[in-house]
Amino acid sequence: MPETQEQTRERKPDRRIAATRAAIKDSLLALLFQRPYHLINVTLLCKTAGITRATFYLHYEELGAVLDEVIAEAIRFARPRPSDPHTDLAALLESLEAADGDPARLDSVGALLPTCQRLADDAHYAALLKDPELAAYLSDKLYLVEKTRLVPLLMRQCGLAEREAAVLFRLLFAGIFAVNQEMSWKKDAAWYEAQTAILRFLLGGCAALKKEDAGN
Numbered sequence: 614m615p616e617t618q619e620q621t622r623e624r625k626p627d628r629r630i631a632a633t634r635a636a637i638k639d640s641l642l643a644l645l646f647q648r649p650y651h652l653i654n655v656t657l658l659c660k661t662a663g664i665t666r667a668t669f670y671l672h673y674e675e676l677g678a679v680l681d682e683v684i685a686e687a688i689r690f691a692r693p694r695p696s697d698p699h700t701d702l703a704a705l706l707e708s709l710e711a712a713d714g715d716p717a718r719l720d721s722v723g724a725l726l727p728t729c730q731r732l733a734d735d736a737h738y739a740a741l742l743k744d745p746e747l748a749a750y751l752s753d754k755l756y757l758v759e760k761t762r763l764v765p766l767l768m769r770q771c772g773l774a775e776r777e778a779a780v781l782f783r784l785l786f787a788g789i790f791a792v793n794q795e796m797s798w799k800k801d802a803a804w805y806e807a808q809t810a811i812l813r814f815l816l817g818g819c820a821a822l823k824k825e826d827a828g829n
Contacts (some may be wrong), residue, residue, distance in 0.1 A: 634672050636662045638683050641676075645740035650680070650747045684751055687738040688758055691731035729755055729790060733798035742798055752790050759786065770816075772823040785815065 640662035644653050655676055659669050673679050729752070732738050742748045760782060767778040789811060796804050 630672070633664065633668065634682075636664070637669065637672065637679055638686070641679050641683060642737065642740050645744065645747070649744045680747075680750075683738075684741065684754055687732055687735075687741060687751075688728060688755060690738065691728045691735065692758070692762075727789070728759060729793065730798075730800075733793065734800060739798070742794075745794070748794065752787075756783070756786050767819075770823075771819040772825075 637658065640658055641653070644658065644661055653676065655666060655669055658676065658679070659666050662669075673682075729742070732751075733742050741751050760779065763786075764775065764778045764782050767773060767781055768775060771778065771781070773781065792807060792811070796807065
């Protein structure tokens with residue numbers, strides 16, 4: 614059925630709103646590639662986006678609201694999809710070892726990697742991880758999101774109760790995030806070698822915990 618003139622008029626403002634909000638968020642990401650978050654303010658963001666301060670405040674109450682929306686979108690973008698084979702740690706280790714440290718063969722492993730590593734690999738959102746202070750803020754939000762997905766995985770892989778798995782996940786999340794930061798999120802052969810070592814260590818620990826649980 615053809616769209617009425619009234620429906621067309623109602624949709625146009627929505628498109629303008631979405632376009633303005635997108636311009637604001639894209640401008641924030643562009644600025645984050647140039648300077649730390651604490652050196653960005655509303656005035657600079659408006660100049661970059663080509664809008665007035667009045668326009669900005671029609672859409673957002675403060676700069677932090679823009680940041681939170683960008684982070685939420687980044688996490689939704691980077692999280693593994695239901696079809697991705699990300700529920701088996703052994704499968705990830707097998708894929709990493711099959712690549713044998715060859716950067717040309719490592720792209721096939723991307724679907725198995727944690728969300729923070731996917732973000733670092735994306736040209737649009739990688740800026741969120743460049744600023745250590747901002748990366749810590751992102752890490753806190755990402756931890757809460759990933760906890761619901763990965764704690765059940767650790768419960769299955771390690772034979773742990775939920776509370777124990779949650780403690781283990783906190784340790785693993787913080788440690789792996791710190792390793793990635795130290796290696797500047799650069800996915801080269803050395804980076805994948807480090808990930809393989811971490812996974813071997815984790816799987817060995819899971820096997821020991823599961824064996825211990827079975828013996829009790």
